[in-house]
Amino acid sequence: MRRLAPALALGTAALIGVAGCAAGQGTASLGNVRLAAAEAVQASAQKAEEVTSYTADLVFDATGGQERSGKIQGRMVYQSKPQLATDITLDVISFGGQNVPGGARVILLGDTVYAKSELLSRFTGTGKPWTKVSTADLEAGERAGAEEALAQARQFDLPGTVKLLTASKDVKAVGTETVGGVETTHYSGTFPVAEAVQALAPQERERLQKDLSQAKNVKFDLWADAQNLPRKVTLSGSEDGASFTMAAHLTGFNEPVTITAPPADQVGGLPEGAGAPPAGTGRD
Known part of the structure; x- marks a missing residue:
């Protein structure tokens, strides 16, 4: 389970990392209303509170030597009602x-994760394309890693991530651009991580501080439409020779989504008493 829990966390971490921030100079025209940049980002954070579902195309890149370099790219469908659910490819x-x-593909439904990957299938040996993992099925020592992954997924929501932007002291409007066929206003600025996370709930604050621990200040760009909805968010930062960039294109706000468990005959479980996968299974 030592490698499996991080694998599940990896899928959710790509989502948790999608965030943005605000406060500063410049004005932007949104409909017939002209807002200061800081006010516009605050309005975007408030509007995000009304979002219950959306789709996001995600890219995360990290550099800093072989051990700290990597890339995650995929797509997520998210809903918060009637229950929290995500479908990540x-x-x-x-x-x-x-x-x-x-x-990999990961579906989260409540306290249960369904994961599909060649690596995981080889590890379980069930002959099933999907593996079901529920915290209730794990031993105490294994449960911590899986619960951490689930907690990360639960803590990620659009309002929480956009709240980070409101800590910026230098945000400004830099122009208008079309994103995914929608006219938007582009805002750019930076935010100090230590101050930005104070706007979040305690558990989420601790997680973000850990995730962004190598960057004291993060640069962000936010593209918001005429309804103040965030259509695109990018983050970048660097510290001690390592750097990262994250980008999310957001669509389908409050549109109906269907996230369901895979067919039962395609789902297997973890082997009884499963430990870490055999050496070498984590490499091509």
Whole structure:
């Protein structure tokens, strides 16, 4: 389970990392209303509170030597009602010189994760394309890693990530651009991580501080439409020779989505008393 829990966390971490921030100079025209840049980002954070579903195309790149370099690229469908659910397809997963062959797909429904990957299928040996993992099925020592992954997924929501932007002291409007066929206003600025996370709930604050621990200040770009909805967000930062960039294109706000468990005959479980996969299974 030592490698399995991080594999599940990896899928959710790509989503958790999607964030943005605000406060500063410049004005932007949104409909017939002209807002200061800081006010516009605050309005975007408030509007995000009304979003219950969306789709995001995600890209995360990291550099800093072989051990700290990698890339995650994929797509996520998210809903918060009637229950929290996400459907994540990761086409590219590569870190520290290791790749997940064929990528992965992860579906989260409540306290249960369904994961599909060639690596995981080889590890379980069930002959099933999907593996079901529920915290209730794990031993105490294994449960911590899986619960951490689930907690990360639960903590990620659009309002929480956009709240980070409101800590910026230098945000400004830099122009208008079309994103995915929608006219948007482009805002750019930076935010100090230590201050930005104070706007979040305690558990989420601790996680973000850990995820962004190598960057004291993060640069962001936000593209918001006439309804203040964030259509695109990018983050970048560097510290101690390592750097990262993250980007999310957001669509389908509040549109109906269907996220369901895979067919039962395609789902297997973890082997009884499963430990770490055999050496070498984490590499191509």
